[in-house]
Amino acid sequence: MAVCKLFSSLVFISMYVTCTFAANAKYNIQSYGAKPDGKTDSTKAFLAAWAAACASTAPATIYVPAGRFLVGSVSFGGQTCKSNAISFQIDGTLAAPSDYNVIGKGDNWIKFERVTGVSIIGGTLDAQGAALWSCKNSGKSCPDGAATLAFYNSNNVVINGLSSKNSQKFHIRIDSCHNAKLQAVKISAPGNSPNTDGIHVQSSSGVTILNSHIGTGDDCISMGPGNSNLWIETIACGPGHGISIGSLGWEEQEAGVQNVTVKTVTFTGTENGLRIKTWARPSKGFVKNIVFQHAVMSDVQNPIIIDQNYCPNDQNCPHQGSGVKISNIKYQDIHGTSATEVAMRFDCSKTQPCNGITLDDVNLTYKDHPAQASCSNAGGTSSGLVKPASCL
Numbered sequence: 001m002a003v004c005k006l007f008s009s010l011v012f013i014s015m016y017v018t019c020t021f022a023a024n025a026k027y028n029i030q031s032y033g034a035k036p037d038g039k040t041d042s043t044k045a046f047l048a049a050w051a052a053a054c055a056s057t058a059p060a061t062i063y064v065p066a067g068r069f070l071v072g073s074v075s076f077g078g079q080t081c082k083s084n085a086i087s088f089q090i091d092g093t094l095a096a097p098s099d100y101n102v103i104g105k106g107d108n109w110i111k112f113e114r115v116t117g118v119s120i121i122g123g124t125l126d127a128q129g130a131a132l133w134s135c136k137n138s139g140k141s142c143p144d145g146a147a148t149l150a151f152y153n154s155n156n157v158v159i160n161g162l163s164s165k166n167s168q169k170f171h172i173r174i175d176s177c178h179n180a181k182l183q184a185v186k187i188s189a190p191g192n193s194p195n196t197d198g199i200h201v202q203s204s205s206g207v208t209i210l211n212s213h214i215g216t217g218d219d220c221i222s223m224g225p226g227n228s229n230l231w232i233e234t235i236a237c238g239p240g241h242g243i244s245i246g247s248l249g250w251e252e253q254e255a256g257v258q259n260v261t262v263k264t265v266t267f268t269g270t271e272n273g274l275r276i277k278t279w280a281r282p283s284k285g286f287v288k289n290i291v292f293q294h295a296v297m298s299d300v301q302n303p304i305i306i307d308q309n310y311c312p313n314d315q316n317c318p319h320q321g322s323g324v325k326i327s328n329i330k331y332q333d334i335h336g337t338s339a340t341e342v343a344m345r346f347d348c349s350k351t352q353p354c355n356g357i358t359l360d361d362v363n364l365t366y367k368d369h370p371a372q373a374s375c376s377n378a379g380g381t382s383s384g385l386v387k388p389a390s391c392l
């Protein structure tokens with residue numbers, strides 16, 4: 001009955017639902033001392049609500065009401081949780097402290113580790129990264145910065161309707177997870193904010209990202225080593241560096257990336273569109289069975305690009321070419337405008353040439369001139385209309 005009382009101010013129908021399924025325990029963070037005033041540190045209240053939800057044997061909801069809650073670095077561990085269905089239902093905003101050192105000296109602002117069945121529904125995360133970016137851009141010594149929201153070693157994760165803005169570094173990181181679904185996510189940071197990748201996925205399988213808007217100063221979505229069975233659909237990307245598989249091949253012993261589908265994406269004014277990028281270093285990594293389908297490019301500098309000669313400042317690469325083997329990559333129905341003459345570039349490894357690239361129905365234009373394609377060490381086939389003409 002405590003549950004019913006807590007929600008007595010809600011309309012009848014939700015009281016009815018709440019009381020009928022009273023087994024679903026609700027934990028309002030204000031009951032644990034959090035204040036929606038934007039200045040009271042609510043970190044401990046979040047941890048206390050988590051401890052209660054985690055101990056629940058029934059599905060549990062942590063409720064964050066409207067308002068602005070100040071939260072420092074926080075880590076939600078799931079190893080000892082009884083509940084395997086904990087949902088954060090967020091109407092308000094979680095804001096990081098204005099002093100960037102408070103969260104910026106750690107790797108993550110809001111971290112989940114070894115959780116199963118955690119959902120984050122709605123809400124806004126505001127990491128207030130601007131002061132750290134200007135520190136970094138001025139060349140002073142500053143902390144590396146924190147990812148806004150990170151999941152490690154977790155299963156059955158849902159992120160639905162969340163907004164994340166002005167991250168210090170990555171906005172969302174999915175690392176060593178199995179089965180995650182991100183939907184209707186809105187990510188925004190200015191185009192000149194350093195390392196503010198939208199969603200970074202690595203060492204994970206079964207990750208789906210749908211219906212999301214991402215505009216940042218780095219990749220909209222980046223996929224690191226060890227990923228399989230990823231599905232990315234209906235994404236608006238820009239500003240930013242595009243959707244990237246990579247950088248890969250830094251390590252010699254590195255897990256590959258396979259079975260990734262990226263479809264129905266618009267790129268607006270981005271540095272890249274669909275990119276695969278590897279270091280020019282020896283590696284046992286690979287990229288295979290990738291589908292890029294239905295993309296619209298609008299003023300994109302490198303709409304289609306494979307770059308296996310990544311080596312900034314020519315440092316740390318022993319001039320051997322990349323060891324990452326790239327094969328079976330399909331581009332289908334890719335249209336729009338390139339902001340540079342070379343709209344399609346396959347710059348593959350001299351030691352591990354790309355093979356099985358297929359182009360089907362590609363039409364990329366550059367101003368009033370025909371765009372160009374550039375290939376090295378790349379093999380494959382083309383069908384349908386392909387403009388610029390294939391160089392495979």
Ligand SMILES: *[C@@H]1O[C@H](CO)[C@@H](O)[C@H](O)[C@H]1NC(C)=O
Binds near residue numbers: 206228229230231259
């Ligand atoms: C590829 O990944 C999708 C999910 O994105 C999955 O449904 C499909 O079964 C996977 N295919 C293979 C061959 O594993």
Ligand SMILES: *[C@@H]1O[C@H](CO)[C@@H](O)[C@H](O)[C@H]1NC(C)=O
Binds near residue numbers: 364365385
């Ligand atoms: C290719 O795209 C250009 C620019 O959008 C368009 O004018 C042209 O008709 C297209 N070509 C074909 C064959 O569809």
